[in-house]
Amino acid sequence: DTEVTQTPKHLVMGMTNKKSLKCEQHMGHRAMYWYKQKAKKPPELMFVYSYEKLSINESVPSRFSPECPNSSLLNLHLHALQPEDSALYLCASSQEQGGLSGNTIYFGEGSWLTVV
Amino acid sequence: KNEVEQSPQNLTAQEGEFITINCSYSVGISALHWLQQHPGGGIVSLFMLSSGKKKHGRLIATINIQEKHSSLHITASHPRDSAVYICAVKGRTQGGSEKLVFGKGTKLTVNP
Numbered sequence: 001d002t003e004v005t006q007t008p009k010h011l012v013m014g015m016t017n018k019k020s021l022k023c024e025q026h027m028g029h030r031a032m033y034w035y036k037q038k039a040k041k042p043p044e045l046m047f048v049y050s051y052e053k054l055s056i057n058e059s060v061p062s063r064f065s066p067e068c069p070n071s072s073l074l075n076l077h078l079h080a081l082q083p084e085d086s087a088l089y090l091c092a093s094s095q096e097q098g099g100l101s102g103n104t105i106y107f108g109e110g111s112w113l114t115v116v
Numbered sequence: 117k118n119e120v121e122q123s124p125q126n127l128t129a130q131e132g133e134f135i136t137i138n139c140s141y142s143v144g145i146s147a148l149h150w151l152q153q154h155p156g157g158g159i160v161s162l163f164m165l166s167s168g169k170k171k172h173g174r175l176i177a178t179i180n181i182q183e184k185h186s187s188l189h190i191t192a193s194h195p196r197d198s199a200v201y202i203c204a205v206k207g208r209t210q211g212g213s214e215k216l217v218f219g220k221g222t223k224l225t226v227n228p
Binding site for chain 2: 055092097103104110112
């Protein structure tokens, strides 16, 4: 199983809503990532969890709140988002964070988020 | 200057043609990733390489560490190869942690 599964695939939410994006992998990977991708742009790193602890926060606004309940799951809680937060949110995982040099990174299919 | 530069930005080919996508990087690396992203959004890791050449089916990736350059080749291209191909290398966050630095991608369209 080399899959990273993301749900939902599509989400439309209002600026006052609270919603969550979910990501799951069963490859035993200890590093999990959230990326944000706008149209025709490369992915931008948001958060990295290593061994279930937040290791990188790329100065992401607090309206995005990550959570890693266990080694297989990664959530991104969304609250009071702005229309400019509409984007594709990609989850990824790799064996180790520090081993980016030698580890393949696996991406999910992404969650398309629209904030209205 | 971007740390990872890809060329061309857009590429249109006829089915069966040999395709080459180039990636140059300015950071010191120990591995480079080639990724494929379809319009649906999901990203697939095609290759991770640190030296020489790798082949998978009709895809070939090469890297020259001294010249800081990598190429992705597609032989006998097919319309299903139409996608955005992204080169990524290890870089550093402002805090000094490792992260992937992505090129802007090459949009490939293969016409039947």
